[in-house]
Amino acid sequence: MAQRTDIESSPSILSENAAPATAPAAAPPAEIPRDSFFRRQPHARGILIVAVLVVAVAAFFAWRYFSSYESTDDAQIDGHLMPISARISGYISKVNVDDNQYVTAGSVLAEIDPRDYQAAVDQARAALADAVANARALNINVPVASVNTSSQTSSAEADVANAQAGITAAQQQFDAANAQLAGAKANEVKAQNDLARYKLLVAKQEISQQIYDQAVAAAAANEAAVAAARAAAAAAQQQVAQARSRLTGSEAGLRAAQTGPQQVASTQARALSAEAAVKQKQAALELAELNLGYTKIIAPASGVVMKSIEVGMNVQPGQQLMSIVPLDDVWVTANFKETQLRYMRPGQRAEIKVDANGRVYKGHVDSIAGSSGARLSLLPPENATGNYVKVVQRIPVKIVLDPGQNRDHYLRLGMSVEPDVFLK
Numbered sequence: 001m002a003q004r005t006d007i008e009s010s011p012s013i014l015s016e017n018a019a020p021a022t023a024p025a026a027a028p029p030a031e032i033p034r035d036s037f038f039r040r041q042p043h044a045r046g047i048l049i050v051a052v053l054v055v056a057v058a059a060f061f062a063w064r065y066f067s068s069y070e071s072t073d074d075a076q077i078d079g080h081l082m083p084i085s086a087r088i089s090g091y092i093s094k095v096n097v098d099d100n101q102y103v104t105a106g107s108v109l110a111e112i113d114p115r116d117y118q119a120a121v122d123q124a125r126a127a128l129a130d131a132v133a134n135a136r137a138l139n140i141n142v143p144v145a146s147v148n149t150s151s152q153t154s155s156a157e158a159d160v161a162n163a164q165a166g167i168t169a170a171q172q173q174f175d176a177a178n179a180q181l182a183g184a185k186a187n188e189v190k191a192q193n194d195l196a197r198y199k200l201l202v203a204k205q206e207i208s209q210q211i212y213d214q215a216v217a218a219a220a221a222n223e224a225a226v227a228a229a230r231a232a233a234a235a236a237q238q239q240v241a242q243a244r245s246r247l248t249g250s251e252a253g254l255r256a257a258q259t260g261p262q263q264v265a266s267t268q269a270r271a272l273s274a275e276a277a278v279k280q281k282q283a284a285l286e287l288a289e290l291n292l293g294y295t296k297i298i299a300p301a302s303g304v305v306m307k308s309i310e311v312g313m314n315v316q317p318g319q320q321l322m323s324i325v326p327l328d329d330v331w332v333t334a335n336f337k338e339t340q341l342r343y344m345r346p347g348q349r350a351e352i353k354v355d356a357n358g359r360v361y362k363g364h365v366d367s368i369a370g371s372s373g374a375r376l377s378l379l380p381p382e383n384a385t386g387n388y389v390k391v392v393q394r395i396p397v398k399i400v401l402d403p404g405q406n407r408d409h410y411l412r413l414g415m416s417v418e419p420d421v422f423l424k
Contacts (some may be wrong), residue, residue, distance in 0.1 A: 069422045070344060074394060075334035075352075077415040082301060082324045086315040087294040088112065097305045097322075102409070107299045109322060110309060114295040117288065124288040128281035135274035138267065160250040166243035174236035181229035188226045191219035301326045304409075327409040331401065332363065334419045335373055335394040343423040344368070350399045352419045357410060362402045365421055369396040397421070 090112035097109050195215045299305075303326035315321065332352050336344070344365065352361040372393040374381055399419055 068424045069420045070336060070340040071418060071420045072334055072336050072340070073416075073418050074336075075332055075399075075417050075419050077330055077354075077411050077413055077417060078333040078398075079330035079413050080301075080326055081413070082303070082326065083320045084109065084297060084300070084322045084324060085318050085320045086112070086297070087317055088117070088291050089316050090116070090295065090314070092309055092311055092313045092315060095307065095309060095311055097307060099305065099307055101305050102303070102327075103299045103305055103324070104302045105299055108296050109299055109305065109307075110297040112295040112297070112315070114292055117292040117295055121285065121288040121292050124281065124285040128278065128285050131274065131278045131281040135271065135278050138271040138274045155253075160253075163243060163246040163250040166246060167240065170236060170239035170243040174233065174240050177229065177233035177236040181226065181233045184222065184226040184229035188219070188222035191215070191222040195219040297321065299324060303327055325413055327406065327411065330406060330411050330413065331366065332399040332417055332419055334397045334399055334417075334421075336397050336421075338372070338393045338395055341368065341395060341397075344397065344421055348421055348423060350419050350421045352399065352401070352417050354411065355416045355418070356412075359410075361405045361411075363399045363405065363419075364402065366398040366400045369398070371395075 092110060093113045094111040095109075096107070096111070097103055103109065195218075301324060303324040305322055305324055307322035309315070309321045332350075346365050346367055348365045350363045350365060352363055353359070354361065372395050374393060399421070
């Protein structure tokens, strides 16, 4: 092991050897002991601790506050935009409002020349009066026809019964006449036989001429009686034929009378048709009156008017004439990021700061849209492509104002606002 050739000299030896060569160094000044800040300010430590605690508490409450609501500047006032269009064609004779004028519901905004439609109403009213008169006349004929039909049927039945009775009587008379004719023929045969016998006897002068003359007279009388009985039988037969003819006529009349119910039904049908015509004319009158009422263009709601018509224009049905913005029914459409909707629910309190006047309005969340704004756009993004990039979507949230907040109707559609929705 090699030996060290250098000799470590002690500090005392070095100082003794070096003394003759150099002057003695001045001794360093003695350090004055200093007290610390916390020793000199015994309360500073406590103050610092308290300050730290205060800052921590303030930071905690600030975190609680800023995490208790969600805010966005992508929001605007929204509302209804009611288009007012013409329901009939015509000439604009009067415009009663100006642009940006506030109107109340039921106000007459404009008028179409009503003269043509008034003439149509008068014509429809006259047609209705004529139809009503015709219907009344036909309704009166119904009971008259019913009574006449019943009377005619009864009379025809009676005529048939009388005709049948007349046939029976005539037949009986005919039978009696035939019987009388038969009796007369028998008497004539007897008289002729007696006359033949008396003629032989008077030729032999066995009887007197007087008896023969009586037999001749009796034969002549019986012959006349046969002729009379034959004529009576023929007359009775003619009466039977007449009675049967009357029966045929009565039966025809009965059949005609039996068509009375059909005639009554026909009269009733005409009456019903007349009543239907009355209803048709009534509907035509109501339509004409409606068209006449449409000549006055009425405001359906209260709001601010934006018109696009002037006096002298000819308008057509469905042509938009003006628009009304009902300022009593406005709301806020706030497009929150989807990451802000985690704790957002309908009914939560909201404050809306309006850029136009700096006022803060009170409201609450009404509903959350069922789709993002991008999905409702004209050209929605197609996420199924290969160049998909995730983008935080925005969901429209409807915030309605509390009652009385927009009493001065200051808010207008499209105004920019900044809503704060308090989640807790």
